[in-house]
Amino acid sequence: MAKKPLLEFTDRGIYCDKGKFYIDPWKPVDYAVITHAHADHAYWGHKHYLAHHLSKEVLLYRLGEIQLQTVEYGETVMKNGVEISLYPAGHVIGSAQIRVAYQGEVWVVSGDYKTEDDGISTPFEPVKCHHFISECTFGMPVYQWKPQVQIFDEVNNWWRNNVNNGLATVIVGYSLGKAQRILQNLDLSIGKVYTHGVIENTNEALRRNGVILNPTERITQDTPKDEVRKGIIIAPPSSVGTPWMRKFQPYSFGYCSGWMAIRGAKRRRAADRGFILSDHADWDGLISAIDATGCEKVYLTHGYTASFTRYLNEIGFDAHEVHTLYGDDEALETVPTEGPDGQKVSPLGGDLEGVEATS
Ligand SMILES: [Zn+2]
Ligand SMILES: [Zn+2]
Numbered sequence: 001m002a003k004k005p006l007l008e009f010t011d012r013g014i015y016c017d018k019g020k021f022y023i024d025p026w027k028p029v030d031y032a033v034i035t036h037a038h039a040d041h042a043y044w045g046h047k048h049y050l051a052h053h054l055s056k057e058v059l060l061y062r063l064g065e066i067q068l069q070t071v072e073y074g075e076t077v078m079k080n081g082v083e084i085s086l087y088p089a090g091h092v093i094g095s096a097q098i099r100v101a102y103q104g105e106v107w108v109v110s111g112d113y114k115t116e117d118d119g120i121s122t123p124f125e126p127v128k129c130h131h132f133i134s135e136c137t138f139g140m141p142v143y144q145w146k147p148q149v150q151i152f153d154e155v156n157n158w159w160r161n162n163v164n165n166g167l168a169t170v171i172v173g174y175s176l177g178k179a180q181r182i183l184q185n186l187d188l189s190i191g192k193v194y195t196h197g198v199i200e201n202t203n204e205a206l207r208r209n210g211v212i213l214n215p216t217e218r219i220t221q222d223t224p225k226d227e228v229r230k231g232i233i234i235a236p237p238s239s240v241g242t243p244w245m246r247k248f249q250p251y252s253f254g255y256c257s258g259w260m261a262i263r264g265a266k267r268r269r270a271a272d273r274g275f276i277l278s279d280h281a282d283w284d285g286l287i288s289a290i291d292a293t294g295c296e297k298v299y300l301t302h303g304y305t306a307s308f309t310r311y312l313n314e315i316g317f318d319a320h321e322v323h324t325l326y327g328d329d330e331a332l333e334t335v336p337t338e339g340p341d342g343q344k345v346s347p348l349g350g351d352l353e354g355v356e357a358t359s
Pocket of ligand 1 (some may be wrong): 036038091201329
């Protein structure tokens with residue numbers, strides 16, 4: 001009789017029966033190991049959470065009072081004889097790949113990852129394993145990222161021109177990850193950095209966690225518009241097209257996403273500028289990351305799973321497409337609801353073709 005695999009794919013999430021825990025489950029469970037704090041990976045309602053130290057304050061901010069244990073990269077937690085350890089995924093601050101080992105058999109769950117060092121997230125580290133569970137959000141050859149220094153040259157030049165032309169500058173990226181990556185790479189000799197409340201709440205959570213970020217100023221009713229015009233505004237996707245954003249007119253609006261690599265994406269976002277900047281691995285990054293694990297089998301959880309699985313099998317991997325509920329964080333912004341208990345997370349915003357939510 002074939003032995004039961006160490007990890008299996010269930011209707012609640014990725015499950016380890018031996019250890020009695022789930023990884024990034026989307027339905028309430030007793031014990032959830034969390035790769036990172038994006039809403040399609042860190043759901044509300046689990047009894048116990050295990051995550052990286054640097055995810056702590058953002059998880060508490062997004063999910064309210066949860067029972068949370070945090071660990072350092074490389075540290076091992078034993079659960080029913082199964083080893084659980086976290087390794088850097090390079091996706092956003094605090095993001096981790098989860099390594100699960102039992103009697104010499106090793107599985108790694110990538111969560112979301114990117115292979116480029118963004119300067120703020122601990123860089124991705126390949127982990128040797130027999131079974132690798134990988135994302136493939138941008139698993140098409142058309143997605144090839146330029147080094148981020150080139151993208152940020154474009155961003156800073158655009159900002160400088162806007163200031164010279166009397167335009168306000170609004171740059172959009174999701175609140176955990178992209179916003180901080182933008183913030184840390186702006187040329188602060190041009191002006192000050194202003195933030196939307198959703199972005200600033202996340203910045204504050206990260207600062208409570210000891211992360212050093214460049215100075216920012218939260219935009220309030222009292223912030224003088226004339227001052228804001230000389231600076232740059234970092235805003236979440238959910239703010240696009242809202243009265244909040246319109247009050248900075250005239251402005252130039254730039255959108256940061258991997259999807260900006262495809263024609264039409266900028267137009268559908270109604271953006272003046274599209275910057276191709278992603279927190280996910282590009283085509284080459286995915287293949288090199290999968291190859292570096294030395295794995296016997298690879299499972300693709302979300303993204304272009306069908307075509308990417310086919311391609312991997314053609315070039316000699318043993319690849320399998322699996323079904324999960326992980327989404328596309330580059331298209332879907334999520335922010336907590338404003339409820340007094342602060343305990344629920346509700347997704348706002350739409351997909352690439354859709355209309356952004358305005359609440
Ligand atoms: Zn993510
Ligand atoms: Zn995701």
